[in-house]
Amino acid sequence: MNTMLVTGGAGFIGSNFVKLVLGEYRDIRVINIDALTYAGNLENLKDVEEDENYSFVHGDICDRELIKEIFSKNKIDYVVNFAAESHVDRSITNPDVFVKTNVLGTQVLLDEAKRAWKLDPEDKYSKEYREGVKYLQVSTDEVYGALGKTGFFTETTPLSPNSPYSASKASADMLVKAYYTTFGMPVNITRCSNNYGPYQFPEKLIPLMINNCTKKEALPVYGDGMQIRDWLHVSDHCRGIMTVLEKGRLGEVYNIGGNNEKANIEIVGLVIEKTGASRDLIKYVKDRPGHDRRYAIDNTKITTELGWTPRYTFEEGIEETVRWYLENPSWINNITSGEYQNYYKKMYN
Ligand code: NAD
Ligand code: TYD
16 A cells, blocks of 8 residues: 655645546555645535545645654655645735745655655655655646747757746746755656636636626637647546556656647637536737747647556546536635625626
């Protein structure tokens, strides 16, 4: 039995990942640490909360004593770090917490994993670690910055982040790389494109548009709506992370993406069509400052080297996703009834 420390497992991707691991890898015990910020929701995990392979710790990845205690009480084999502030718009109004969680939190996890895993933690020259351990940093294609009309992000594209969110994720990636180069830590970094699927917080494009369509509220499209994102179903992302955890060469970065570029206005059109809302709800609003025009992933490395390919077509994935939100109104209503109202008013009015 191996033990995996998942951080941020009560969020969108983390909760989908925890359920994938508990469902398909019965030889892995999962410890999920999550601070339960506005984005963390234990309701996402209610199907697995009684699972004997699962335990939850309510805590902050920046809390060094707590992280140290988790490593000392458990023989952790893998760390998969999802915990982050993840929304670009929030990073524009309040960057501080992005640096704290995304950068400093990553450093605490790296340090404590190193301390627990290094055979001789006192020897700064030694690069020997317990057999089979690995730290995986869940990163994003946004660290590469923006593309023009052509080209793709490869793993060697220089980092050129534009938002406080992507700058904090790029900083974390650089720390992970430094721990590999300097200390020989067994690490991987994955950089995925935009995810969609069940349990995504409705501040992000797709669930926000679904929610507003069902409530017949305006659909705020930034700028001209022609910005392009490369969409991947969350379950394909989670399988990609497991593939890299199992087979990724140490110290390597793997991009994860499914060759599915769509302009935002196309996405909004699809959501309108699938929810039966009116196109009159579309409202072009002032653009996001520093808005990246286009993201697109070259997935050659993960597909050819590790044999990962996405299972979902976008058509299947979006159909199923819209249906999930329509069939789970209480999930979205619980979220949007509280603090979300204040966020929404401040952001869009
Ligand atoms: P999310 O905002 O839905 O979830 C983040 C989770 O982290 C929440 O449960 C939150 O409570 C927790 N958290 C925040 N600060 C914490 C702290 N200090 N200590 C412990 N837990 C904390 O985010 P998501 O969309 O699920 O993204 C997860 C990860 O994947 C992030 O690292 C993000 O950068 C990365 N990523 C996201 C996407 C995407 O499209 N959503 C794409 C590529 C990469
Ligand atoms: P988002 O889901 O915030 O992801 P990211 O900024 O990390 O790519 O946004 C996806 C795209 O949708 C992005 O180009 C911004 C745009 N967008 C809107 O046009 N309106 C909105 O209300 C939101 C939340 C996003």
